[in-house]
Amino acid sequence: xxxxxxxxxxxxxILLYFLSNKSSIKVRAYKKIGMFLFMCAFIVFVLYPEMxxxxxxxxxxGRGADLLLYVFFVGFLLFAINVYIKFKExxxxxxxxxxxxAILEAQSNEREN
Amino acid sequence: xxxxCIVIPVYNERKVIYDVLRNVRKSFPYVVCxxxxxxxxxxxxxxxxGAALVRHPIxxxxxxxxxxxxxxxxxxxxxxxxxxxxxDGQHRIEDVNSMLDVxxxxxxxxxxxxxxxxxxxxxxxxxxxxxxxxxxxxxxTSGIKLTDTHNGLRVFNRSFAEKIQITMSDMxxxxxxxxxxxxxxxxxxxxxxxxxxxxxxxxxxxxxLNAVNIAFDVLLRRITK
Numbered sequence: 001x002x003x004x005x006x007x008x009x010x011x012x013x014i015l016l017y018f019l020s021n022k023s024s025i026k027v028r029a030y031k032k033i034g035m036f037l038f039m040c041a042f043i044v045f046v047l048y049p050e051m052x053x054x055x056x057x058x059x060x061x062g063r064g065a066d067l068l069l070y071v072f073f074v075g076f077l078l079f080a081i082n083v084y085i086k087f088k089e090x091x092x093x094x095x096x097x098x099x100x101x102a103i104l105e106a107q108s109n110e111r112e113n
Numbered sequence: 114x115x116x117x118c119i120v121i122p123v124y125n126e127r128k129v130i131y132d133v134l135r136n137v138r139k140s141f142p143y144v145v146c147x148x149x150x151x152x153x154x155x156x157x158x159x160x161x162x163g164a165a166l167v168r169h170p171i172x173x174x175x176x177x178x179x180x181x182x183x184x185x186x187x188x189x190x191x192x193x194x195x196x197x198x199x200x201d202g203q204h205r206i207e208d209v210n211s212m213l214d215v216x217x218x219x220x221x222x223x224x225x226x227x228x229x230x231x232x233x234x235x236x237x238x239x240x241x242x243x244x245x246x247x248x249x250x251x252x253x254t255s256g257i258k259l260t261d262t263h264n265g266l267r268v269f270n271r272s273f274a275e276k277i278q279i280t281m282s283d284m285x286x287x288x289x290x291x292x293x294x295x296x297x298x299x300x301x302x303x304x305x306x307x308x309x310x311x312x313x314x315x316x317x318x319x320x321x322l323n324a325v326n327i328a329f330d331v332l333l334r335r336i337t338k
Contacts (some may be wrong), residue, residue, distance in 0.1 A: 001222075003206065016336060019337050020336060020337060082335075085333070095282060098171055099169075099173075099177070101170055102168055102169050103185050106166060106167040106168070106185060107188075109166075111338050
């Protein structure tokens with residue numbers, strides 16, 4: 001039970017940390033390191049499936065497949081929020097451009113009249 | 114009233130916008146309408162009523178339209194006071210006048226209208242409940258205590274207008290205005306205003322569920338900032 005609490009609070013802390021420093025060089029580097037470690041872990045666990053099982057047991061989350069699912073869920077959530085933020089930033093840029101066009105057009109119409 | 118600019122975001126309001134503008138322009142000749150990509154020919158009605166027209170090439174939301182209108186108006190250096198006003202005719206000119214009196218006489222940077230200090234005529238129960246919840250949420254997340262956080266009627270001075278940078282395009286912009294107040298320590302006050310809900314304004318109103326979208330965006334913004 002304690003380990004579950006630790007896992008949940010840890011993932012929330014990671015999430016908040018990534019979100020609040022999303023553009024810092026550090027976080028961008030951590031993301032890449034994280035991805036690399038993820039790939040390594042993936043290869044290791046495919047080669048030695050029992051290893052994942054024993055880690056899961058030690059953490060108290062049942063089978064290895066369960067642990068995989070939890071990790072995948074946290075990863076997916078991070079990804080989805082990342083994409084959402086990026087989308088909002090892109091939208092803001094487009095809106096700023098459109099706003100400048102609208103204002104310039106209105107100003108030139110005003111001058112003509 | 115030469116130093117006052119009324120900023121009105123307009124989206125598909127062809128039916129009412131001409132009358133609203135005529136009425137506003139009797140007291141305040143300088144009106145900037147931002148047509149947020151209307152498809153019903155609102156722009157022609159705006160020009161017919163003699164207001165300045167800024168046209169968004171695409172629909173970008175009410176917050177974005179307000180930002181455009183304020184940016185356009187603040188280029189005009191004669192303007193000292195900025196008023197945001199809704200296009201559907203739910204606000205009253207008398208209220209704008211009393212808000213202008215307050216901002217000129219009292220030492221405040223922004224005056225906001227509150228329908229809960231005043232009276233809201235014919236407000237539906239759902240709207241009332243959602244708004245009350247929104248006010249609780251806003252007071253909690255922004256740290257600024259108000260009785261009505263999502264009222265479109267606001268009057269502010271130039272130093273406030275210069276600071277405005279709305280990036281949340283939809284109704285969530287109300288929380289950004291409070292952010293500006295907090296971050297710059299602007300002085301603010303609320304005064305009671307009357308809002309008249311007509312069948313027309315009700316039909317234009319947003320769905321109560323949209324509050325969920327707004328709350329999500331506001332919270333995400335608080336975390337990522």
